[in-house]
Amino acid sequence: xxxxxxxxxxxxxxxxxxxxxxxxxxxxxxxxxxxxxxxxxxxxxxxxxxxxxxxxxxxxxxxxxxxxxxxxxxxxxxxxxxxxxxxxxxxxxxxxxxxxxxxxxxxxxxxxxxxxxxxxxxxxxxxxxxxxxxxxxxxxxxxxxxxxxxxxxxxxxxxx
Amino acid sequence: xxxxxxxxxxxxxxxxxxxxxxxxxxxxxxxxxxxxxxxxxxxxxxxxxxxxxxxxxxxxxxxxxxxxxxxxxxxxxxxxxxxxxxxxxxxxxxxxxxxxxxxxxxxxxxxxxxxxxxxxxxxxxxxxxxxxxxxxxxxxxxxxxxxxxxxxxxxxxxxxxxxxxxxxxxxxxxxxxxxxxxxxxxxxxxxxxxxxxxxxxxxxxxxxxxxxxxxxxxxxxxxxxxxxxxxxxxxxxxxxxxxxxxxxxxxxxxxxxxxxxxxxxxxxxxxxxxxxxxxxxxxxxxxxxxxxxxxxxxxxxxxxxxxxxxxxxxxxxxxxxxxxxxxxxxxxxxxxxxxxxxxxxxxxxxxxxxxxxxxxxxxxxxxxxxxxxxxxxxxxxxxxxxxxxxxxxxxxxxxxxxxxxxxxxxxxxxxxxxxxxxxxxxxxxxxxxxxxxxxxxxx
Numbered sequence: 301x302x303x304x305x306x307x308x309x310x311x312x313x314x315x316x317x318x319x320x321x322x323x324x325x326x327x328x329x330x331x332x333x334x335x336x337x338x339x340x341x342x343x344x345x346x347x348x349x350x351x352x353x354x355x356x357x358x359x360x361x362x363x364x365x366x367x368x369x370x371x372x373x374x375x376x377x378x379x380x381x382x383x384x385x386x387x388x389x390x391x392x393x394x395x396x397x398x399x400x401x402x403x404x405x406x407x408x409x410x411x412x413x414x415x416x417x418x419x420x421x422x423x424x425x426x427x428x429x430x431x432x433x434x435x436x437x438x439x440x441x442x443x444x445x446x447x448x449x450x451x452x453x454x455x456x457x458x459x460x
Numbered sequence: 461x462x463x464x465x466x467x468x469x470x471x472x473x474x475x476x477x478x479x480x481x482x483x484x485x486x487x488x489x490x491x492x493x494x495x496x497x498x499x500x501x502x503x504x505x506x507x508x509x510x511x512x513x514x515x516x517x518x519x520x521x522x523x524x525x526x527x528x529x530x531x532x533x534x535x536x537x538x539x540x541x542x543x544x545x546x547x548x549x550x551x552x553x554x555x556x557x558x559x560x561x562x563x564x565x566x567x568x569x570x571x572x573x574x575x576x577x578x579x580x581x582x583x584x585x586x587x588x589x590x591x592x593x594x595x596x597x598x599x600x601x602x603x604x605x606x607x608x609x610x611x612x613x614x615x616x617x618x619x620x621x622x623x624x625x626x627x628x629x630x631x632x633x634x635x636x637x638x639x640x641x642x643x644x645x646x647x648x649x650x651x652x653x654x655x656x657x658x659x660x661x662x663x664x665x666x667x668x669x670x671x672x673x674x675x676x677x678x679x680x681x682x683x684x685x686x687x688x689x690x691x692x693x694x695x696x697x698x699x700x701x702x703x704x705x706x707x708x709x710x711x712x713x714x715x716x717x718x719x720x721x722x723x724x725x726x727x728x729x730x731x732x733x734x735x736x737x738x739x740x741x742x743x744x745x746x747x748x749x750x751x752x753x754x755x756x757x758x759x760x761x762x763x764x765x766x767x768x769x770x771x772x773x774x775x776x777x778x779x780x781x782x783x784x785x786x787x788x789x790x791x792x793x794x795x796x797x798x799x800x801x802x803x804x805x806x807x808x809x810x811x812x813x814x815x816x817x818x819x820x821x822x823x824x825x826x827x828x829x830x831x832x833x834x835x836x837x838x839x840x841x842x843x844x845x846x847x848x849x850x851x852x853x854x855x856x857x858x859x860x861x862x863x864x865x866x867x868x869x870x871x872x873x874x875x876x877x878x879x880x881x882x883x884x885x886x887x888x889x890x891x892x893x894x895x896x897x898x899x900x901x902x903x
Binding site: 316318346347348350351353354399403406407410411430431 | 503504507522525526569573584585586589590593596597600603604607619
């Protein structure tokens, strides 16, 4: 997990850089770090969901992840309020030992370790094999999500 | 005629990676046991060929998100063996320190989040946390101290980037270790309590008959509990240098599994991991660990794999004790790393990953390009023993309702903390000759 600065907002990516479309989370994290600099903390998580309990506790969080949902096309974007909406089972497919994001949130509820807010941007992927490159549709969706997150954070900061 | 029954678990929960279980049995006995590992092979060995020898630790660290340090340690020791390089005692101590961090992280995740629910009757750690939040909180606090250790020495908590052939990119100054020392002291107290709690659990009775005793295999070192080096020894008299590994161990591809099965030549299945280390190296544990084991009535030799949760908790305590010892004696290395020069050579090494013996071997050309790589992960070494356990255990539990029988089988698999992602990295190469002959080579 990489940490840059400790500020209010945390941007957390889930996913493995070496597994095709699963790399979209870390890819976005890298791009957002370049665009936003020190206004947030950037945390890369490649599968140990228990670390989220500390990383997101009592702070506003944007989480980016790849997902697999049958019937969706690669590049489709799903936007969720992680604290108020039901999370699909296909989120966080690289989670170790079968912990899903939904279970991690439930554990956080029980242990008083929930984030203050949790905005989730998930991009549907197709190829998650080791050393595969990102599907073009997923890469295009990442550019759109990047803009949406920049605008979302601008609004949160009281900007126009 | 006895009615044949099957136990099918399509997706094993609370293990790392994707696996399944198939058992066919009837009142007369168990007829078929298959631990199916269907996570796709990950081709890391092929991936390494042609890469620079300095890249091996960082590439192999990506095999596993839970035990990257183990992959780094085995790969860099193997490459240093090829280059004839020996790290200084100070660098060696730092490597042992980061390995302590990984043992703590990996073992505590398994003990408190994955294995504990089996003993307390819950389907998951989340369900267990509703009734036992303190157990989960203590486990996470212990794990966090391991994370901090790996983070400080590895540059980050997962997939550390500070480890390199010849040493580290950067070594800590003494002042950086002091805050960590305080955190480790607090967590060590929790680890002592963790041993007491684990030893108080109720364990299924399971001992193999005399003819089917396990052959425990682990590293052994004359001066310390094994982590980074040692001879390979076993409870049946094996005592070889790591360089003789290939003469004594064999891997074979099994049709239903993407992981290779390892066996001891002319002996068969064997058992690696915390129980093997403990049983073969009890005398090298620190006084605190031995005293704690005695206090809770845990013997120096244990052959019931369901009690592996106690052994893991003792190893967590040892890792804290050892980390504190290393920090208290810390001498900052004069050089962060020793310079290396490639040469055409071959080297191998084995270290003790949290789950057991992890063997790496590499060939390098005179430009430093990797010509050959082989990795044998602990889970592929234990796979046959896991299946044998199920074969031996099941007849004792056939009176149980089917759902409890299935749960018991899954718990028996989790005794080994299998890491399926680690075990499916092999390369299967099919060659087809023009004349029509075909063959395979599992690399």
